[in-house]
Amino acid sequence: MIKFIRSFPLFLTGILILFIQSCKIPELTQKEIKQELPENFISTQGNDVDTINSARIPWKEFFNDPYLTDLIDTALVNNKEINILLQRISIAKNEIFARKGEYKPFINAGAGLELEKVGHYTRNGAVEENLEIEEGKPFPELLGNLDIGLFASWELDVWQKLRNSSKVAVLEYMATLEGKNFMITNLVAEIAKSYYELLALDNTLDNLKQSIRIQENVLEVVKTLKDAGRTTSLAVKRFEAEVKKNQSEIYAIKQEIIVTENTINFLLGRPAQNIPRNSDSFNSLMPKLVENGIPSQLLENRPDIRQAELELQAAELNIQVAKANFYPSFDIRAGLGFEAFNPKFLLATPKSLAMSIAGDAVAPLVNRNAIISVYNNANAKQIQVAYEYEQTILNAFFETKNQISNINNLNENYALKTQQVNSLSESIEIVNQLFRSARADYMEVLLTQREAMESKFELIETKKEQLIAVVDLYKALGGGWQ
Template identity: 55%
Template structure:
């Protein structure tokens, strides 16, 4: 009867502890919004340029070779691949936590208690021989231990689900990095082509101005112009010669930027710059904004991180509930190895316990509150990713339209100023124009041609960036 009453009290005590532990503080989470505008500039066309593979989108074979090298050798990308493997190993760790643990152990030891200690002398030993020395006593053990935490509240399984989602998010992060690497290499490659064309224009102008200087010197010898005219033509030639050194430095730096992205030491970049001005600008199909949620790896990464953060809140919440564990052991133990495998040396145990926080739950409260705050942060990050993606697309669509018009206008200006050089030279040689008109026309023509190349480079960069903004390149 006494044992039954004691058991009732123990059960009652467990219930009180369990109920006290299960009280969870109230929190206010946040739900994400996936709302996006219905269209870009009132266009409902669902065709999207991201369906085009990057090899087809960028048709230059030299650019293909560089990108292929970068996707193999880029150090930052390879670091990310190792992080993905580490995330995958984290799943293995979490999965193992809700499976039983079995450990094998073998031990041996010797023990000798002090003569005048409770372990060193017994009552009979003291009566018969107070000076008797105790011998060494052995302790030999071989057996297995078993432990298993019962995942009653799905805390361990939820932790595994969170690890899986984080692993998937790192994979999407890798895809976003691939997109960025391809875009950065393509942008730098087109910048390199533009610099080559600028260098060619400057060298053409150097030749033109050298010929003009020669004519002016002849006219000065014939007393048709003064030394001032010679000096002005000479100064303009030197200024143009000086421009090529700055461009040459930019070419070296741009080549090395590409080499760095490709994971290799400095070397010349194979390229064909001759037809840069005629580089095609294919029609860009932007689709509709809702496609960004599927096509952009950074948005999908933020979405997976948000899903993981929501599960982390549930994991932290489960810390308030009691945890249940089974423990067992079986093996052989004896003071002499000769007796170790005898049936009399067998020992075993079986136990179960419940552990629940009752007083001073500040640590688990803090973890719970922080998990909720991290979930709210993940919501804001997800919404920010969507907003940023939409704005990037709108900006690049605008750039494509405006730079197309700008290039067309600048091309007309270049054509007019190129004609003006011939006209001004003819007028100057026939003494019907001042040399300042020739110098000014040459300078304006040089600047307009260089500006035309820069606009073309911006056009090509817009072509790269709209593909990136729409979520192309990684697949």
């Protein structure tokens, strides 16, 4: 003990040398976030700032169609991607407990059995040659060794490496939760857009069938006029061809309906089946008024931005974890139990009682390339994630701004399309009367009917784009996951 006390200053000196040597860490520069958002989405609004934001409205309140909300409810339970992600979340949660356990002492119970015969011309063999356990009994040729006890080990987390690693696991777990919210936002938007597309296809099909009935009636009129010698067979053939062309379009639209229904069923994670819906209400649907709020609210409402922020915090903390590898590590090991060469002596106290305690201090001195590489990679990862965070914010801002502009332009477009449809619908009756009185030829009738039908299709398409634009704006603002 006295010798150990005298040598203790030398031991501390050695530890100090290791510490100084290990503290030579390469200089690296982390990236700071430089991303400023404007005060408002529309610069022409001046200084007026409205903080009301539709993103905070739960999707069950935002969508008032019961068929649509039932579909979304089903998808949130059965969607395969969400269920896969839930398992990733579970893995990330378990990783937290695993890393927390690393900086706590490990205590294990163990037992061992060993038989050993050493060489005659070895140090232990020479000792055995002259050793007798009892008078007149030589040392056994096969020596057994039994032990049973408790063994402990503990890495002292002096540099907070293990605790920081545990914090990284927590941040990564929280990031996966935000990733799930972002997936839900996208899923809700995809189902809503596919649903509105399905309603539009139903109405397109109905309008096409109505147009065909009108054309078939006109065709009968043309045939009658041809029999009366007031027109030619060319007019009859052209009208017949137009009817057949539009009838063939029915099957193309039916195929689009099947594909859209299967897309929704896929998102719902179920086999192909009919999608319940109320297509008759499509024309009366009014695009919902969406309150934009202010750009800074995107940082709070959008799950992908919060996910990127958490990943950035984890990357910054990982640099500290990698930096701790340059410092000495300290370990304590201890054991307490019984040990004997014969089972009958194993629990003999205190002669068979065995105990040990040891401590290690280890620091990297030579060939630190692996540690430096890990440190450099952690810093490069932080820079990468910082750029990704800035890009995510920028993308969110422009997504929102584009959809605001898109909705405004679609509203103007729809108003003009409505006027166009009304004018062409009126012109059909006018041109039919002119044709019967021989004041217009059959081509004018054909073109007028075709333009009227196409304008109705365009009006339906514009209505669908309006509804989808509202969904996209709701998603861009960060709504749909609540």
